[in-house]
Amino acid sequence: MIRLENKIALVTGGGRGMGANITKRLAAEGATVVLTYSKSAAQAEQLAAEINATGGKAVAIKADSADPAELTNAVNQTIADFGHIDILVNNAGIYVGKAFEEHTLEDYEAVMAVNVRAVYVASLAAVKHMPNGGRIITIGSNMADNAVAPQSTLYAMSKSALSGFTKGLARDMGSSEITVNLVQPGPINTDMNPADTELADFLRSRMALKDYGTGDDVAGLVFFLASDEGKYITGTALTIDGGFNA
Numbered sequence: 001m002i003r004l005e006n007k008i009a010l011v012t013g014g015g016r017g018m019g020a021n022i023t024k025r026l027a028a029e030g031a032t033v034v035l036t037y038s039k040s041a042a043q044a045e046q047l048a049a050e051i052n053a054t055g056g057k058a059v060a061i062k063a064d065s066a067d068p069a070e071l072t073n074a075v076n077q078t079i080a081d082f083g084h085i086d087i088l089v090n091n092a093g094i095y096v097g098k099a100f101e102e103h104t105l106e107d108y109e110a111v112m113a114v115n116v117r118a119v120y121v122a123s124l125a126a127v128k129h130m131p132n133g134g135r136i137i138t139i140g141s142n143m144a145d146n147a148v149a150p151q152s153t154l155y156a157m158s159k160s161a162l163s164g165f166t167k168g169l170a171r172d173m174g175s176s177e178i179t180v181n182l183v184q185p186g187p188i189n190t191d192m193n194p195a196d197t198e199l200a201d202f203l204r205s206r207m208a209l210k211d212y213g214t215g216d217d218v219a220g221l222v223f224f225l226a227s228d229e230g231k232y233i234t235g236t237a238l239t240i241d242g243g244f245n246a
Contacts, residue, residue, distance in 0.1 A: 003029050009034070010089070011034070013092030014033065014044070019035065025223050076125065087135045088137070089226075116165075135230070136180045138180075142184045167235050181234060181235070183221055186245070221238060
């Protein structure tokens with residue numbers, strides 16, 4: 001069964017890491033996926049080509065989520081090409097790891113621009129062209145609820161902001177039957193957080209399931225929220241962290 005057939009999805013940062021897993025899963029379920037990238041052009045273009053070669057539909061668009069104009073243009077280009085957006089996945093995110101006393105205002109601006117402002121910008125642009133029954137899904141972090149280690153202050157703050165945004169937007173979009181939800185992954189084995197570092201063993205010690213998750217685990221939850229099965233879930237955060245925050 002192709003459960004997202006005729007759906008148009010936009011995935012920010014959809015060319016690598018968890019974003020690539022999300023892109024592939026939505027495309028495998030029948031959606032036409034527009035994925036944005038900022039630097040990894042070859043990787044994003046290759047992913048789109050692989051999806052198209054296997055019968056799916058994907059397009060890669062350069063758009064730095066830190067740049068509101070580029071991000072808005074990506075939304076507008078998707079609308080121009082396909083008429084609307086059914087599913088918006090705000091996936092792009094960055095992390096600055098350093099002692100708090102070493103932080104600068106530039107660090108703050110960089111993290112908040114991608115992790116918070118971009119979510120607001122993309123959602124604002126998309127909802128104007130999103131039909132009833134649309135989906136807005138933002139990728140946060142379990143660190144919004146559990147800043148387990150030092151050097152996470154700025155990142156945890158940025159991800160915590162997404163909870164309030166999700167709740168408020170769910171209220172605003174309820175009359176249009178557009179659901180708005182937050183997915184909060186814990187330790188997921190990606191190039192940004194590999195499962196073979198010294199930190200990884202410490203993180204495993206905090207998990208109920210004692211192992212890292214995969215990008216496909218996160219993609220499966222995103223798909224569920226994007227599908228008809230998720231139509232009555234809105235305004236909430238779903239944590240997927242192997243019991244890290246239990």
